Amino acid sequence: MKIHLKIWRQKNAQDKGKMIDYKLDEVDDHMSFLEMMDTLNEQLIVKGDMPVEFDHDCREGICGACGMMIDGQAHGPVPGLTVCQLHMREFKDGATIYVEPFRALAFPVKRDLKIDRSAFDRIIQAGGFITVNTGQPVEANTLLITHETAESAFDSAACIGCGACVATCKNASAALFTSAKISHLAKLPQGQEEAAKRVLSMVAQMDAEGFGNCSNTEACEVKCPQGISVLNIAKMNWEYTKASL
Numbered sequence: 001m002k003i004h005l006k007i008w009r010q011k012n013a014q015d016k017g018k019m020i021d022y023k024l025d026e027v028d029d030h031m032s033f034l035e036m037m038d039t040l041n042e043q044l045i046v047k048g049d050m051p052v053e054f055d056h057d058c059r060e061g062i063c064g065a066c067g068m069m070i071d072g073q074a075h076g077p078v079p080g081l082t083v084c085q086l087h088m089r090e091f092k093d094g095a096t097i098y099v100e101p102f103r104a105l106a107f108p109v110k111r112d113l114k115i116d117r118s119a120f121d122r123i124i125q126a127g128g129f130i131t132v133n134t135g136q137p138v139e140a141n142t143l144l145i146t147h148e149t150a151e152s153a154f155d156s157a158a159c160i161g162c163g164a165c166v167a168t169c170k171n172a173s174a175a176l177f178t179s180a181k182i183s184h185l186a187k188l189p190q191g192q193e194e195a196a197k198r199v200l201s202m203v204a205q206m207d208a209e210g211f212g213n214c215s216n217t218e219a220c221e222v223k224c225p226q227g228i229s230v231l232n233i234a235k236m237n238w239e240y241t242k243a244s245l
Contacts, residue, residue: 001027001028001029001088001091001093001094002023002024002025002027002093002094003023003024003027003036003088003091003094003095003097004021004022004023004094004095004096004097005021005022005023005024005040005096005097005099006019006020006021006022006096006097006098006099007019007020007022007052007099007100007112007113008020008099008100008101008112008113009052009112010101010109010111010112011111012110012111013108013109013110017109019098022040024036024039024040024043027039027088028088029087029088029089030087030088030089031087031088032059032084032085032086032087032088033070033076033083033084033086033087033088034054034056034059034066034083034084036088037052037054040052052112052113053110053111053112053113053114054066054068054112054113054114055067055113055114055115056084058084059084060084060085061081061082061084061085061225062160063160064082064160064161064162064163065162066082066083066084066162067082067083067102067115067162067163067164067167068083068099068100068101068102068113069098069099069100069101069102069103069167070083070086070097070098070099071097071098072098073168073223074102074164074167074168074223075162075164075223075225076090077090078090079222079223080225080227081225082160082162082225085225099113100113101113101114101115102115102163102164102166102167103167103172104163104166104167104172104211105172105210105211106119106166106172106174106209106210106211107119107163107166107167107172115163117161117163119174119209119210119211120161120163120174120177122205122209123174123177123178123181123202123205123206123209124181124202125205126201126202126204126205127194127197127198127199127200127201127202127205128181128182128185128198128202129185130185130190130191130193130194131194132190132193132194143189144189145188145189149187149188152187153183153184153187153188154184155228155229156180156181156183156184156187156228156232157180157184158180158226158227158228159176159177159180159181159224159226159228160225160226161177162225163177164220164223164224164225165177165220165221165223165224165228166211166220167223168219168220168222168223169212169214169217169219169220170215170217170219171212171213171214171215172211172212173211173212173213173214173215173220174206174209174211175206175211175213175214175220175233175236176214176220176221176224176228176230176232176233178202178203178206178236179232179233179235179236180228180232181202182198182199182202182203182232182235182236182239183232183235183236183239185198186198186199186235186239187235195239195243196239196242196243197243199236199239199240199243200240200243200244203236203240214233216230216233218230
């Protein structure tokens with residue numbers, strides 16, 4: 001299949017950047033989107049041009065590194081997928097595909113499609129952990145946690161920190177990411193001791209990073225590849241109000 005690409009190229013954070021046209025004439029529809037990008041880069045290298053930089057790691061949909069905007073949608077047009085799990089068969093032969101980096105004040109572009117997600121790391125460093133001594137590991141059945149609570153905590157912990165929630169939100173809010181990290185610990189007994197300190201610190205850091213406010217449009221849940229529920233945001237707001245009092 002033939003593909004026409006319009007890709008955002010930007011030399012560094014200070015460069016204005018612009019869309020550049022590329023054409024690929026022999027794209028296998030079984031390729032993943034990143035394999036297609038690899039093919040483009042191989043051709044650019046052969047020509048002596050600078051390859052397109054983009055983040056990737058596991059290519060198994062679990063690391064969250066490969067985020068980019070494809071035709072204006074975070075991770076592309078298919079719900080529940082990361083870019084590395086998106087295949088070229090989802091596009092028509094001869095299609096024009098627009099590829100851009102995630103855009104948010106707190107996610108500065110480093111080069112081309114590569115962004116700096118360090119803001120997420122600093123939110124976690126502000127309190128997304130347990131420091132109290134919980135003792136030696138015990139037999140799981142001795143912890144009085146219902147199956148429903150455990151599953152809910154696991155659902156919150158499934159967030160891979162890709163940033164799609166931020167990129168797709170009209171306010172570039174990190175509420176879904178932050179709330180997922182707060183909720184999964186707040187739901188478990190080990191996280192109760194530091195729950196108030198945690199939510200106050202993490203929300204304060206989220207605001208300090210320049211993320212926008214949540215306006216409950218729920219676009220973040222729609223484009224989250226892990227399907228993280230916006231109910232986590234309600235849980236965060238409850239925990240924050242309780243801690244503030």
